[in-house]
Amino acid sequence: MSKTIIISNRLPLQISIKKGKLNVTPSVGGLATGLKSFHRDGDSVWIGWSGLTAEELPENLINEVTQKAKDEACIAINFTEKEIEGFYYGFSNRSIWPLFHYFMEFTEWESWHWETYKRVNQKYADAILKNYKDGDKIWIHDYQLLLVPNMVREQAPNATIGFFNHIPFPSYEVFRTMPWREEILKGLLGADLIGFHTYDYERHFLSSVSRILRHQVNFNEVSLPERMVKVDSFPMGIDYNKFEQAAQDHFENSLENQSDLQRRLDHHRKGAPGAKLILSIDRLDYTKGIAHRIRAFEYFLEKYPQYIEKIRLVMLAVPSRSEVPQYQLLKKEIDALVGRINGKFATVSWTPIWYFYRSMPFNNLIDLYASCDIALLTPIRDGMNLVAKEYIASRKDQTGVLILSEMTGAAQEMNEALLINPNNFEQIADAINQAIEMPEEEQIKRNKTLQKRLKRYDVEKWANDFMKSLTKTQETRQSNKAI
Ligand code: GDG
Numbered sequence: 001m002s003k004t005i006i007i008s009n010r011l012p013l014q015i016s017i018k019k020g021k022l023n024v025t026p027s028v029g030g031l032a033t034g035l036k037s038f039h040r041d042g043d044s045v046w047i048g049w050s051g052l053t054a055e056e057l058p059e060n061l062i063n064e065v066t067q068k069a070k071d072e073a074c075i076a077i078n079f080t081e082k083e084i085e086g087f088y089y090g091f092s093n094r095s096i097w098p099l100f101h102y103f104m105e106f107t108e109w110e111s112w113h114w115e116t117y118k119r120v121n122q123k124y125a126d127a128i129l130k131n132y133k134d135g136d137k138i139w140i141h142d143y144q145l146l147l148v149p150n151m152v153r154e155q156a157p158n159a160t161i162g163f164f165n166h167i168p169f170p171s172y173e174v175f176r177t178m179p180w181r182e183e184i185l186k187g188l189l190g191a192d193l194i195g196f197h198t199y200d201y202e203r204h205f206l207s208s209v210s211r212i213l214r215h216q217v218n219f220n221e222v223s224l225p226e227r228m229v230k231v232d233s234f235p236m237g238i239d240y241n242k243f244e245q246a247a248q249d250h251f252e253n254s255l256e257n258q259s260d261l262q263r264r265l266d267h268h269r270k271g272a273p274g275a276k277l278i279l280s281i282d283r284l285d286y287t288k289g290i291a292h293r294i295r296a297f298e299y300f301l302e303k304y305p306q307y308i309e310k311i312r313l314v315m316l317a318v319p320s321r322s323e324v325p326q327y328q329l330l331k332k333e334i335d336a337l338v339g340r341i342n343g344k345f346a347t348v349s350w351t352p353i354w355y356f357y358r359s360m361p362f363n364n365l366i367d368l369y370a371s372c373d374i375a376l377l378t379p380i381r382d383g384m385n386l387v388a389k390e391y392i393a394s395r396k397d398q399t400g401v402l403i404l405s406e407m408t409g410a411a412q413e414m415n416e417a418l419l420i421n422p423n424n425f426e427q428i429a430d431a432i433n434q435a436i437e438m439p440e441e442e443q444i445k446r447n448k449t450l451q452k453r454l455k456r457y458d459v460e461k462w463a464n465d466f467m468k469s470l471t472k473t474q475e476t477r478q479s480n481k482a483i
Pocket of ligand 1 (some may be wrong): 027031034165167221235281282283316318358359360361362365383384385386387388390
């Protein structure tokens with residue numbers, strides 16, 4: 001029987017060693033949370049890095065890692081510390097990530113990072129080929145694996161290969177600055193189908209292909225001498241039912257079963273008439289505009305002082321890529337900003353910002369989504385932003401206001417949110433004010449439409465649409481061959 005091989009940098013489970021024993025936790029992050037349900041419900045095997053380096057993994061635990069992964073229909077690949085440094089912290093996160101998010105001043109071009117990226121991509125390709133059988137479909141994910149499609153194609157010319165990019169694809173003017181731009185594009189064109197979250201990313205990619213490689217592009221197809229490559233947009237959805245159900249359970253939870261976090265959140269909201277909570281959740285990443293958000297919140301408190309002691313920003317920043325210098329600097333900047341603003345505005349009974357620098361279990365995430373009156377998400381660039389969708393899905397009574405940066409992929413499908421430019425503090429402050437004052441009927445009207453849309457185009461539909469389109473490209477290729 002044929003299967004789907006999913007491949008991404010990380011597995012949906014993270015394996016670590018604590019006191020000589022293996023510890024398995026679910027991975028946090030957009031790709032893992034999004035694709036998990038597709039993997040759980042379908043006939044697929046997922047290949048990726050376990051999170052452990054070869055140096056960390058003692059020989060006596062190797063089989064156990066393999067087994068733990070196998071229990072979840074996963075295949076774990078291990079890398080050396082040096083490989084992770086050059087491939088993951090290096091080329092992936094110091095070159096591609098900043099470039100594709102338009103942070104050109106952060107890009108570094110180290111040839112050993114690039115060489116390691118190529119070598120590690122080859123390892124991923126080899127792992128696919130080892131598990132591949134005729135008839136299988138291969139679905140490769142994200143910017144860490146841009147060369148894998150063609151590496152697989154070279155060894156398995158008839159394979160059905162799909163690629164999905166979870167981050168933006170930048171405009172040609174930005175992409176062309178990449179020293180290895182031809183290799184990257186050729187790597188991707190090994191796929192039959194290349195998917196992006198939005199039409200804009202798709203056009204940027206096609207424009208780079210036609211201007212750099214000079215391939216003919218007809219509407220959304222690239223003509224290669226031997227075959228066609230289809231490029232399309234598939235805005236990723238969420239596991240809507242899971243969030244809807246979790247929010248329902250949250251409301252049915254008896255008082256004694258409430259989490260401490262929930263009690264604290266309720267305590268604030270009941271503390272003063274009209275008291276409100278504003279939520280923000282992201283990985284601690286410079287693309288997410290967290291520092292902008294805090295500064296805009298400061299400006300809001302200055303412009304609308306009537307909300308002092310009534311409004312609180314609950315900010316969850318999940319540790320991420322802490323070995324990359326920019327992330328360390330950002331952490332320091334955010335710590336300092338939160339400290340300064342809390343010091344500036346706090347009263348004896350109130351602090352304006354509650355700041356959590358950690359990852360939280362899923363039920364606490366739901367406590368936050370369900371209890372906060374406003375979600376303030378201000379990325380400077382973001383491929384999609386699933387948090388925006390999860391917040392809306394978790395609003396059981398359909399109240400709540402989403403303030404969302406227009407620089408996210410999600411903004412293109414969420415017009416009913418209050419859309420803001422993250423660089424415009426005046427606009428953000430006014431949007432917070434508008435959100436606080438928005439009548440409930442209006443909140444419900446906006447969220448009803450959003451919920452309907454998110455429920456219809458959920459993660460399952462997204463994955464199925466992608467797979468259907470991939471199957472079609474393969475059928476077309478075969479019928480063209482037959483002619
Ligand atoms: C990349 C792209 C694109 C967050 N904190 C916790 C937690 N999360 C979960 C959220 C959400 C996911 O992580 C974050 O997804 P995003 O989409 O917001 O952001 P990235 O991680 O940057 O994802 C992004 C995505 O890929 C998918 O294509 O949308 O643009 O950058 O699902 O719920 N989950 C738990 N605890 C936390 O503390 N359990």
